[in-house]
Amino acid sequence: MKKISSMNRDELLSLKAELQAQYDGFVKAGTKLDISRGKPGNDQLVLSKALLSLPGDASTFVDGVESANYGVLEGLPSARKMFAELLGTKPEQVFIGGSASLALMFDTISKAFTHGLLHSEKPWSQLDKVKFICVVPGYDRHFAICESFGIEMIPVPLLNDGPDMIMINELIKDEAVRGMWCVPKYSNPDGLSYSDKVVKQLAAMKPAAKDFLLMWDNAYCIHEFEGEFVPFLDIISECEKHGNADMVFEFASTSKITYPGAGISCFACSEANMAYMKKIISKQIISYDKLNQLRHLLFFKNHDGIMAHMKKLGNVLKPKFDIVLNSLKEEVEPHEIAKWHTPKGGYFVSLYAMNGTAKRISDLCKSAGLNITPAGATYPYNNDPDDSHLRIAPSFPPLEELSEAMRLLCCCIKLAAVEKMLG
Amino acid sequence: MKKISSMNRDELLSLKAELQAQYDGFVKAGTKLDISRGKPGNDQLVLSKALLSLPGDASTFVDGVESANYGVLEGLPSARKMFAELLGTKPEQVFIGGSASLALMFDTISKAFTHGLLHSEKPWSQLDKVKFICVVPGYDRHFAICESFGIEMIPVPLLNDGPDMIMINELIKDEAVRGMWCVPKYSNPDGLSYSDKVVKQLAAMKPAAKDFLLMWDNAYCIHEFEGEFVPFLDIISECEKHGNADMVFEFASTSKITYPGAGISCFACSEANMAYMKKIISKQIISYDKLNQLRHLLFFKNHDGIMAHMKKLGNVLKPKFDIVLNSLKEEVEPHEIAKWHTPKGGYFVSLYAMNGTAKRISDLCKSAGLNITPAGATYPYNNDPDDSHLRIAPSFPPLEELSEAMRLLCCCIKLAAVEKMLG
Secondary structure, three states: OOOHHHOOHHHHHHHHHHHHHHHHHHHHOOOOEEOOOOOOOHHHHHHHHHHHHOOOOOOOEEOOEEOOOOOOOOOOHHHHHHHHHHHOOOHHHEEEOOOOHHHHHHHHHHHHHHOOOOOOOOOHHHOOOOEEEEEEOOOHHHHHHHHHOOOEEEEEEEEOOEEOHHHHHHHOOOOOEEEEEEOOOOOOOOOOOOOHHHHHHHHOOOOOOOOOEEEEEOOOOOOEOOOOOOOOOOHHHHHHHOOOHHHEEEEEEOOOOOOOOOOOEEEEOOHHHHHHHHHHHHHHOOOOOHHHHHHHHHHHOOHHHHHHHHHHHHHHHHHHHHHHHHHHHHHHHHHOOOEEOOOOEOOOEEEEOOOOOHHHHHHHHHHOOEEOOOOOOOOHHHOOOOOOEEEEOOOOOOHHHHHHHHHHHHHHHHHHHHHHHHO | OOOHHHOOHHHHHHHHHHHHHHHHHHHHOOOOEEEOOOOOOHHHHHHHHHHHHOOOOOOOEEOOEEOOOOOOOOOOHHHHHHHHHHHOOOHHHEEEOOOOHHHHHHHHHHHHHHOOOOOOOOOHHHOOOOEEEEEEOOOHHHHHHHHHOOOEEEEEEEEOOEEOHHHHHHHOOOOOEEEEEEOOOOOOOOOOOOOHHHHHHHHOOOOOOOOOEEEEEOOOOOOEOOOOOOOOOOHHHHHHHOOOHHHEEEEEEOOOOOOOOOOOEEEEOOHHHHHHHHHHHHHHOOOOOHHHHHHHHHHHOOHHHHHHHHHHHHHHHHHHHHHHHHHHHHHHHHHOOOEEOOOOEOOOEEEEOOOOOHHHHHHHHHHOOEEEOOOOOOOHHHOOOOOOEEEEOOOOOOHHHHHHHHHHHHHHHHHHHHHHHHO
16 A cells, blocks of 8 residues: 555545545545543543442441531542542642532632632732643643633643743743643643653742742542552642642542542642642632542542552553554554644543644544544644644543544544645 | 519529529539531431342443433432422422532532622622622531631611511612522521522512522421421512523532431522533532432431421420420529520521620530530621620430430520629
């Protein structure tokens, strides 16, 4: 087989006809597939089924607290301990929220605007301009929060060992740069993890803004699907070493451990930030759902219980990532028109198609009934300067559907490349 | 027995000694009692025990939605229908939130500050001054939200049939008056319900502020503990009749139906407000905890199931309110030094002690080990101009403890009155 990248015009035209026929077949078949979101599949949900009957007859009185009544704003002590063990931080640095860490992130930024952060001179709503560093490609929902609050986003590329620190150290000299989004482990969507060196550099930043906010979304902290658990540095104590203890808020949840949108979430931060935030949050809520905290504690039993559960989830995810990566390897790799990462954890495969074809690929997919994250969504303002990046989320569809989705996607990747080369 | 109000100095001195001895007895006994918060007792919690094993083996796929996965921002259709039936509004006007309606209230006001409301010219954070009308006595947590956002509070008295509309219609001529807090049924703390006439007057208000926000906290909408369910007007359709459909947000929850802080909550509003708010909330959360919505649907089964459950809860609460009211009747009424309301629903008894004695009473209680809502808490800025009002929350303690608490409270009411009269 000749590769697309070295075909002449006639060969391209002939391949185009062939691919177009294949594509039309998908359209005709009325395909309806979805690889758009990092949404766990039913084969993952079923692994948490025991949680659905909890706490059952177990006592709701735990840690000296009645979990079925009001009280204990920061969450059950055992739940704080559980997340502290996951994140490598201290229980007193952990605040347990509701079912969504996204809500805790939105709320943190919202409070920065309405009340200001611990070291803010005034609430951000009273500033002329607020800018955030956004590592790209990144998580579209982070960027959507920024847009919603009118925060100007500055893209900084993710290199192989973490975000480009040279650019960042330059950008943070601007006092208007107030914060930064990071997904440090199995980053969304590249699946890369920041090296210890880069984590330490981030912790040592000296931003001009005294209330700089490092948003550390550790969504995939224990989400290996291949190989053993990979340890990571505790960002809070790293920041502390450099006098930056109050710079960082870390986030995590069980959304991709038990039930998406029905799990428990947390933020972790310095004790000073905790005291400051609790004062504001105490006006917002009396206490978050402690019964759901209890459910999770009873379900996992202990840290080993969580890690064993993650192994089971990983075993479900691995074959799905294999399908994606094998399809790309077989169908696309020989043509030298795209590249991608090979993650060992997280929820995504980042695909870099031929420059100038990502939008076309995502349109082709959509028209044929395959829902894929829209091209550009992983960049602020939907602006992928190369129009190259696509995010593949393999978790939701059953294996057969995923194979079908990848056949269609690979067809579209090639078709768009051929069209592009034909000009 | 001679009444305190007509005693001479010697009689007062003799009674004071007697009351002081009684009071010292409580102090010596190391009393530890709590009638401070509207917190359901264990005797209420136990009535929802079946919920703790739900959904169990029941399907989590309901209304065509997988409740154990992400999606459906506004909540399960059946849950929206359930609250719509409770509130007399339409399912499409209901948004199901997390475990706390307080959080939905805080968030509504927060969004007014960061994003503005549907008819705001600009976000409230960009206004020089934001003022709210606060019906007094009222709910301290409403006032705490105002204080947290720097909203200036204007107290307006609650009359027997609702807030003073003459004052209100005058105040809303000021464009800086942007909103108002109401607890329309079994108001916290007076236990009075607004008449249909006043509800209609509120719905017909013509505030100068185009984005006036009527915060309608219907926390006790079905919370009768005596007599049959008392119907109430749907505030949303009432507002609609006067071209004010977008003026009101209504709030409710199951915190005092199933589990405090572990139930489900909602807001209800016009379809235009719903569309506006959903656009912002979609950046904050993917979806609230639908499994907990499902739990509640399975537990209640239908509207009759909720109402039957409320009867059971009422039967637990009634004897507690009887203890409070009988104690006051026996111990305090003969002395003509205080008055109070006799509610048939809600969570509180409002006590108006002799002017200038409420703070002293609450200090006396505290020193003797009885935790009572601090005097003044039911007024903005803790400012009860008469220093007369105290809020009694009978729900939490078991019957015996409540009797003991009331003996101590009545002693303190009389002691403070005697002290006051002695000057």
